[in-house]
Amino acid sequence: MNGPSRIAAGLWTSADEPVDFRFDGRALRGLRGDTLASALLANGVQLVGRSFKYHRPRGIVTAGAEEPCALVDVLRPGGREPNRPATTLPLQEGLIAESQNRWPSLRFDVRSIGNLAARFLPAGFYYKTFMAPGWAWERLYEPLIRRAAGLGRLDAAASDHAAPAETVHDHTDVLIVGAGAAGLAAAYALGRAGARVMLLEQDAGFGGGTLLDRRWQAWRETQSTVLAGLGNVRCLPRSCVVGAYGHGVYAALEGLTPGESALFRGLRERLHIIRARRVLLATGAIERLIAFPGNDLPGVMLAGAALAYLRRYGVTVGQRPACFVNSDEAYQTVFEFAAAGIDCAGVIDVRPESKAADCARALGIRVHSGAQVERVEGVHSVRRVRIARLAGGVGTLEADSLLMSGGYSPATALASHLGAHHNWLESIGAFAPLLDPRIGRVAGAARGCYGLAAAALDGAAAAAAMAAELGLATGPVLPAGDLPVDPDQTPMVPLWEVRGRGKAFVDLQNDVTTEDVRLAHREGYEHVEHMKRYTTHGMATDQGRIGGLVGSAVLAQARGLPVSEVGLPKARPYVQPLPFAALAGPETGLHFKPRRRLPLHDWHEAAGARFVSIGLWLRPLVYAPESEWEGVLREARAVRQSVGITDVSSLGKIDVQGPDAARFLDYMYANRFSTLPAGRARYGLMLREDGMLLDDGTTSRLGSDHFLITTTTANSGVVLEHMEFQQQAVCPHLDVLLSDVSDQWAQFAIAGPRSREVVAAVVSGLDLSNAAFPFMAASGATLAGVAGRVFRISFSGELAFELAVPAAHAMKVWSALLAAGKAFGIAPYGLDALNTLRIEKGHVTGAELNGNTTADDLGMQRMLKTTGDYVGRMLAQRPGLRSPERLQLVGLRPIDRSQRLRNGAQLIVPDAESRSLGYITSSTPSVELEGWVGLALLAGGRARTGQRLIATSPIHGERTEVGILSPHLIDPENARVRA
């Protein structure tokens, strides 16, 4: 019998707990403790997917998160989850998984014909081949490529796996990443020293490399027992630190077991945001592939992964494996397989001699020293291994699998996130990171310190140094006598590639070959970052971890440089893929974007209002179910003819107090407030530092040292920050305090010719006659028994009042106003009607105060004071901003009154091939004039008053002749507001 099978009991599997699952429709059985990958191997399944570009058959290559090939779709009741590495997917009862990227079946894939056409699909082929003609990309190339290439599939309708997720925040003294020999020793030392420690391990069990060496079992169990008893050490398995963000902030994804998941309403993953004073990176090292022809055939696996399957799950990857190695570390696999009774087809060692090879020979294993694998043969799995001696001579080994090891590279991704410098270590043929000790330390194999005892001692030493830095007394460090001794080893010899006929892959996930790297170099992509992007080497879910350095080495060889000078591409978060659902956590829906409700929200809802979101506020748009203009015009007409009431509580309100309040406002506003008498309000313009308009609103002087500012709803936060910044940075000498009182006050506008009568019925202690309380008056008053404020200000252009009351009393006063207005047919009006009214009047809002307009553009130049300093004063006077050709605010109406206007329509000169002269910013059917009215920003607009232009909206196929007018289409003399 050939191929993989289960031959023994594993450390992590329970032989008496079978688990049934399905893969590509086949019913299979594994054991509790298996991953999907180990269960597939136990069932003899070697072929698990097709490759990204060439659709070549692929098998399982690794035993962890670095897996490039064995990605599967997991089918759950709610949908399909793509790209899960089978090597980290815990086997669960009823699991249904499917292989990816094959059609119609995994064994017979029509598109592997791409393999034959591979010479036409070199690196950069997207850029080169599919360039022209332009139309062809969308209609021809992209659909073709999308069908042929790609990894998993997403269900368009799937939403279930986005369901439960949570984010937790952790604080700790030391975050230890990785629970191998170094991480366990460090956690033990720091835990004993009294530090708060979090120990995170991405695998299901602690131990790392010690799991692969039976001599370390006792030590590992002792450490784990002691750690479990330390209250200051938290140990999290199945938790991968996916990003390091500086200032001690780290993100980790914890996978929950089915048992935990059941306790937390189906929660599968938990995102930890960890704030740590120091980090200790004990992330170990990752075994490298060797680039030889056929190194992607199912049955070719990393030697360390084969050992992991044997030790953890009792699964052998083959019955007659050959091994291709360049270091003594890899012989551990050879010895363990021999001990398990597996017959080795032979070891191919590129080195002329080594201590480990001598030991292997003593066990009766055939070692071909000074040789290398020329290629591997087979269709869907390994059949034969062709070898060549460096001194000359070839041979063939009959084998059903090939275990390769090109040495180990420290896992440097997190150190790279933290900006660590990487040193080349000749002894291991790899880069090792050097971290600023104020951030943390790197220990064990993660910094090239290989050998389990060496790593444990290194972890303990790093922990001792860190404890001292944190001001902790260093406790007992390590039971040194208990450490098994690291074997004496012959140094490794770097081996990156074996050149020959056939594809040799440096990146199995993206189908990048050694020839692709050389092609990138020939075409000028010499820098490793350019080569990465041109070839896609090192991208996607596995980040090319097992072949990253091999690609650099091939590039280095092409450039004639040592690898140390070519380097690795910069690693960025995330270390491994994580679901969007985990990133979002509970911040979905209304938790993502909260809603602010007006104090009278329930009343508006009961009155049939449709709402619109402005900023975060829900404001009534119109109190009618109709989607057309009928309801809006009815509400606006009530204001023009009698009286209406609207809720403006969402306006920003800033209370300004202090002896220097008036001086401060003079500096903040382009117009003057120090001359405003108490009991009066004034419209104000606020500029940015660059002289453009920031916001407008009325400011009332409630006392000599007391002002109340109103801002637009959407800008209230921006205005407050702007004022706070100016006050603290520029005017600290002014004695003034700012307080946001937006939520404390409800505010209503009562507008229309009958509004005085309605307000008078509610207000006591205030004479509202025109003489006593003229336009722009402001006063405290008692409103329906509630202490509040009355302002005579108008946005609608009618006689109007705004009443402010503490938010808790909003309903009482609102009800009293409705009762008082009943005789006049008072009706609430929404934001749409308010908009109609202000457009007719020529008042501006966000559409005109759009960040690109100046006071002059909006016809308010004369409001700018000519003496005294204020924010934006000088830059507002730049000659370009005073140009008569700038876009200026104008009003407009269609010549044919039956035609409509559209916001965004461009204004052009009739019949000429005119460029746009401006655009319509706001438009509405009018209640007072016939047809539509609008406001526009028009180049040299004021000088064009009286002209006829075309408003064109090509996407609607409309060309409307319009007449340019003053923006004040009704009551330009302001007689009504002063009535």
Add this chain to the structure above:
Amino acid sequence: MLRIECPWCGVRDETEFRYRGDASRSPPAATASLAEFCAQTYTRENPRGWHLEWWLHVGGCRKLLKVVRHTDTHEIHAVGHPHEALAVPMETRAP
């Protein structure tokens, strides 16, 4: 993510603050020329190195802070009140 030690509130996450730009330039005097105003508003050094900047603690005490931050390593050398003279390290790169 930056962690900024607010003198009023203690160490807080960057998400509580609003960046308010370069703090190395003081606002021009009211009598300054248009050219000086333009330079103050638009011209920035954009250093790779130490940078004096404003941060407003909008999610906390709403106080304005002056921060010396390294634009490459993100190291924060000092945090102070708006009118405190903070020493900016001489070296352009953090150790």
